[in-house]
Amino acid sequence: MASSSPATTFLRSSPPYNHRSTTIKCTSSQVPTTTLDNNSHAKQPSLKPFTAKYVPFNAVTDESHSLDEIVYRSSTGGLLDVQHDMEALKQFDGKYWRNLFDSRVGRTVWPYGSGVWSKKEWVLPEIHDDDIVSTFEGNSNLFWAERYGKQNMKGMNDLWVKHCGISHTGSFKDLGMTVLVSQVNRLRKMGKHLVGVGCASTGDTSAALSAYCAAAGIPSIVFLPANKISMAQLVQPIANGAFVLSLDTDFDGCMKLIREITSETPIYLANSLNSLRLEGQKTAAIEILQQFDWEVPDWVIIPGGNLGNIYAFYKGFKMCQELGLVDKIPRLVCAQAANANPLYLHYKSGWQNFTPITATTTFASAIQIGDPVSIDRAVYALKNSNGIVEEATEEELMNEMAAADLTGMFVCPHTGVALVALKKLRESGVIGKHDKTVVVSTAHGLKFTQAKIDYHSNAIEGMNCKFANPPVEVKAEYGAVMDVLTKYLNKAS
Numbered sequence: 001m002a003s004s005s006p007a008t009t010f011l012r013s014s015p016p017y018n019h020r021s022t023t024i025k026c027t028s029s030q031v032p033t034t035t036l037d038n039n040s041h042a043k044q045p046s047l048k049p050f051t052a053k054y055v056p057f058n059a060v061t062d063e064s065h066s067l068d069e070i071v072y073r074s075s076t077g078g079l080l081d082v083q084h085d086m087e088a089l090k091q092f093d094g095k096y097w098r099n100l101f102d103s104r105v106g107r108t109v110w111p112y113g114s115g116v117w118s119k120k121e122w123v124l125p126e127i128h129d130d131d132i133v134s135t136f137e138g139n140s141n142l143f144w145a146e147r148y149g150k151q152n153m154k155g156m157n158d159l160w161v162k163h164c165g166i167s168h169t170g171s172f173k174d175l176g177m178t179v180l181v182s183q184v185n186r187l188r189k190m191g192k193h194l195v196g197v198g199c200a201s202t203g204d205t206s207a208a209l210s211a212y213c214a215a216a217g218i219p220s221i222v223f224l225p226a227n228k229i230s231m232a233q234l235v236q237p238i239a240n241g242a243f244v245l246s247l248d249t250d251f252d253g254c255m256k257l258i259r260e261i262t263s264e265t266p267i268y269l270a271n272s273l274n275s276l277r278l279e280g281q282k283t284a285a286i287e288i289l290q291q292f293d294w295e296v297p298d299w300v301i302i303p304g305g306n307l308g309n310i311y312a313f314y315k316g317f318k319m320c321q322e323l324g325l326v327d328k329i330p331r332l333v334c335a336q337a338a339n340a341n342p343l344y345l346h347y348k349s350g351w352q353n354f355t356p357i358t359a360t361t362t363f364a365s366a367i368q369i370g371d372p373v374s375i376d377r378a379v380y381a382l383k384n385s386n387g388i389v390e391e392a393t394e395e396e397l398m399n400e401m402a403a404a405d406l407t408g409m410f411v412c413p414h415t416g417v418a419l420v421a422l423k424k425l426r427e428s429g430v431i432g433k434h435d436k437t438v439v440v441s442t443a444h445g446l447k448f449t450q451a452k453i454d455y456h457s458n459a460i461e462g463m464n465c466k467f468a469n470p471p472v473e474v475k476a477e478y479g480a481v482m483d484v485l486t487k488y489l490n491k492a493s
């Protein structure tokens with residue numbers, strides 16, 4: 001809870017964001033209001049309204065908090081979770097929800113054109129549409145990795161890559177940030193004294209936070225570990241006008257500081273410790289089911305760092321099962337870089353006592369995290385989905401990223417980590433040739449061009465860059481060009 005002392009030194013910078021002026025109203029000629037209007041059920045007085053509240057995560061207690069409270073931890077210091085009134089949601093069967101969600105895909109009706117807000121009743125049911133800050137995030141491509149699966153994964157023919165990184169700020173963080181910043185917008189309109197929103201970041205959370213805050217005119221403050229994030233990620237919050245602090249520590253050090261500072265000031269915490277974020281991120285799981293016409297994949301593989309996302313996926317799948325949209329959930333795999341593998345070590349120890357580590361440098365820099373805040377959530381998700389944890393060395397992850405790129409993708413090193421996990425589980429026979437499998441690609445490859453340049457220049461010390469493809473320097477003369485071209489064409493044929 002924010003204390004009042006330093007609060008008075010902060011000024012409110014701008015009026016609260018209001019989307020009313022650009023709201024596109026749904027008319028009956030566009031789509032039936034029964035499928036698009038989230039409040040249609042509320043017009044039937046006998047029905048329970050959809051609501052949600054904070055409760056302590058995985059604990060038996062009466063404690064609960066309104067989502068309009070500023071609270072990140074339970075009274076005993078544990079994690080929180082957003083709990084929906086499942087009885088209210090169960091007033092409608094699985095078919096109703098499937099049809100409702102399907103009816104909203106690809107529309108422009110505010111706010112349902114967003115992949116997140118198309119599931120509004122399951123996300124933040126009580127927020128007013130005018131308070132929502134959205135870039136119509138989500139609805140990302142579920143790419144059939146046909147050639148990659150056949151060539152690189154021992155003949156797999158049902159392999160898919162969920163491109164969550166092809167999005168507004170280039171990572172899956174947009175899904176969570178639209179929810180968090182919308183709630184902040186609502187709180188500010190309600191008169192709550194919140195002068196800004198802050199996060200610690202390895203690059204993607206800060207990019208999403210600063211963009212959504214800039215869209216809403218809310219100040220954002222980001223703590224970045226100096227020299228540990230890519231240039232593209234650094235420039236994103238700078239361009240969006242965030243107050244950027246580059247700190248001489250690692251991500252875990254930044255996280256510790258932002259937690260202290262947000263507990264002492266009216267700056268709202270935007271990291272995934274804040275369970276609101278996961279409500280948006282869970283919609284990627286629902287979207288996958290929807291893209292498969294509600295057929296459940298056998299496996300979903302997710303790169304893990306601070307470990308909020310693995311739980312978000314679990315929660316999305318579980319809600320679909322509990323509400324009758326599907327009858328089972330996939331097995332989850334969390335993939336970590338070997339240089340930042342506290343969850344992997346914990347899993348290998350048979351879930352004995354968890355010990356944070358000091359993560360060392362990895363090309364998968366956004367998951368260079370040694371003390372993940374959502375460790376309990378991740379363990380819960382994995383135990384309840386018969387899950388597995390795998391790891392990838394630097395050489396493995398870079399080669400796998402490059403191998404995927406050679407089949408037409410352009411993935412980030414974190415996706416490389418997830419692909420290595422898949423490869424290991426294919427080689428051990430745990431994942432079968434015909435298993436329907438989704439690899440979650442978490443960020444856009446363009447954020448990591450320097451890593452790719454180093455790889456393709458063979459400039460990484462000690463690494464066998466199997467697929468390095470450096471440009472050929474050649475004189476701008478017909479003969480010289482023909483010589484190298486002929487050699488290339490002979491080799492290729």
Ligand SMILES: Cc1ncc(COP(=O)(O)O)c(C=O)c1O
Nearest residue numbers: 304305306307308309366442443
């Ligand atoms: C690109 C990318 N992939 C994966 C992750 C891991 O997500 P999580 O921290 O929720 O485990 C992050 C952030 O940590 C990320 O930025």
Ligand SMILES: N[C@@H](CCOP(=O)(O)O)C(=O)O
Nearest residue numbers: 201202203204205271272306
């Ligand atoms: N990869 C993240 C690390 C912080 O994770 P969060 O989900 O807790 O915000 C980043 O991009 O900052």
